[in-house]
Amino acid sequence: MTVLPDDGLSLAAEFPDATHEQWQRLVEGVLRKSGKEASGEAAEDALSTPIEDGLTSRPLYTAPPEGAAFDTCFPGFAPFVRGGRPEGTTVNGWDVRQLIAGTDPVRLNEAALTDLENGVTSLWFTVGRGGLPIDGLSRALDGVYLNLVPVALDAGAQYLDAARTLLRLFTERAVSPETAHASLGADPLGHEARTGQRLDLAEAAAFAAQTAAWPHVRALAVDALPYHEAGGSAAEELGLSLATGVAYLRALTEAGLSAEAAFGRLEFRYAATADQFLTIAKLRAVRRLWARVAEACGVPGAGVQRQHVVTSPVMMTRRDPWVNMLRTTVACVAAGVGGADSVTVLPFDQELGLPDAFARRIARNTSTILMEESHLARVIDPAGGSYYVEQLTDQLAHAAWGFFQTIEKAGGQAAALRSGLVADRLTATWATRSRKLATRREPVTGVSEFPLVSEEPVEREPAPAPLTGGLPRVRRDEAYEALRARSDVHLAATGARPTVFLAALGPPAAHTGRATFVSNLFQAGGVTTVHAPVPVDPATAAEAYLTSGADGMAVLCSSDALYEEQAAAVSAALRAVGATTVFLAGGPGTAEPSVDGYVYAGCDAVAVLSAALDRMGVTS
Secondary structure, three states, rough: OOOOOOOOOOOOOOOOOOHHHHHHHHHHHHHHOOOOOOOOOOHHHHHHHHHHHHHHHHOOOOOOOOOOOOOOOOOOOOOOOOOOOOOOOOOOEEEEEEEEOOOHHHHHHHHHHHHHOOOOOOEEEEEEOOOOOOOHHHHHOOOOOOOOOEEEEEEEHHHHHHHHHHHHHHOOOOOOOOOOOEEEEEOOHHHHHOOOOOHHHHHHHHHHHHHHHOOOOOEEEEHHHHHHHOOOOOOHHHHHHHOOOOHHHHHHHHOOOOOHHOOOOOOEEEEEEOOOHHHHHHHHHHHOOOOOOOOHHOOOOHHOOOOOEEEOOOOOOOOOHHHHHHHHHHHHHHHHOOOOOOOOOOOOOOOOOOOHHHHHHHHHHHHHHHHHHHOOOOOOOOOOOOHHHHHHHHHHHHHHHHHHHHHOOOOOOHHHHOHHHHHHHHHHHHHHHHHHHHHHOOOEEEEOOOOOOOOOOOOOOOOOOOOOOOOOEEEEOOHHHHHHHHHHHHHHHHHOEEEEEEEOOOOHHHHHHHHHHHHHHHOOOOOOOOOOOOEEEEOOOOHHHHHOOOEEEEEEEHHHHHHHHHHHHHHHHHHHHHOEEEEEOOOOHHOOOOOOOOEOOOOHHHHHHHHHHOOOOOOO
């Protein structure tokens, strides 16, 4: 056995250096085997993926060009890309903030105490309309050590009464201003975005100025979730948060606060999605941008952005909700790695009603596992220095800053909201994303891909209705949820789900791939598929269709070669016994005149499924 000498040499010393151009030539060879001809940069472009905000995710990232450098820093120093605190989360981890939603103060108190006894470090209450009555806040906080546990409020239009109630509780329970930590949640522009109702920003700023004696109380919240939930992109979410933050700074300084003090009155709230790298880059980018705002205001040291990050409601699904646990785990990873100060993991059943005890336990344990077992909080900004993350941070920062400038040129956040600029921009963004969802270029596991059509519904106690009247609230699953709801109605009325017969032609090697694809697609709309016996031919197709229980629809599944031989005859046999609609699994280029349409990768699945349900007589 040869023993390698311990001579201090690099482990890669014997390997020749490879160049970017050599790698591109290898990529050219791979593409050529798949029938694509491209060379050099074009070969690399062929493997690139367009993402939102006009950005592109490339297959390989390398060091910046010579003479250029990433705009990073040390934690605790401007522009705070790597974090606002020198110690980051290495001492105590991030703040685990649990959402406490509901109307019964007794039940909410029980939930809050259970959460605090099991890893949660701060509480976030929905108060006022649709949430905990303000006069129930004291009862909900019974037994909570307010000198140790930060409390965040989301009270909408009733923020003044809610905030004064909490500050009074601090006084009554002998919590000194120096030990009280809270976010009072006054967010007039965010509330207007949610509801269309205008609140007096000057009144909110004046109240915030009165809380200056409470150094750790953030009176104003810049909540970007209304824009995220209206379909906004990452850059739009950041740009709108910057515009809101600047509007609040102006109001606070007009209320008598110094610029430095005004920065300390704000807390920002962002969404974390299952797109891990985009979320990491988003949190890093917006810290850099807020530091730029502080620099422009003449107080660069005050530009530390306090970030509360919530796992995205938009990504949560109502069908197969267990998959949401995986989504929120990835989102929590991204929030922690991205440097969030506080993280709220929404329970997996959040979209079904009031979360149960199990869902809340899993939500709070997500952060605990990531910090205590995966040790994500041990290293400050662990993504820092990654060529991909650094370049994505920079590109996203520029895109967000550009949109922020658009808002400012339009007169600021309030004017942009009232003119329709914000709504129009977000609507266009969501329309583009909706097309990706409909064609399954953006898959939703358990919904548009790999659905479990036989799953038992998960029932929850109804939750209070959310605030409405302003920007819409969108969900990634909404188009497929509407299709599944139609299937549910059909099931309740007939005892069976709508059914399609798959006419699999030829040996398994010829039909399995397309039959699996078609089955997956139709189940996304709540339609069951039957393809037994396998295979069929012109002589056996009719009998197989009759025994399948299909609702007048069949899909031919096989190879292009077998379509040429059998498609016309099988289609005729199916129509002869009652199939009113026959589709073919394959692109329109197949040009088979005997069928009514085609299903293929990249087709508009929502349109295909909606039309199929119509043809089968399944009512809307």
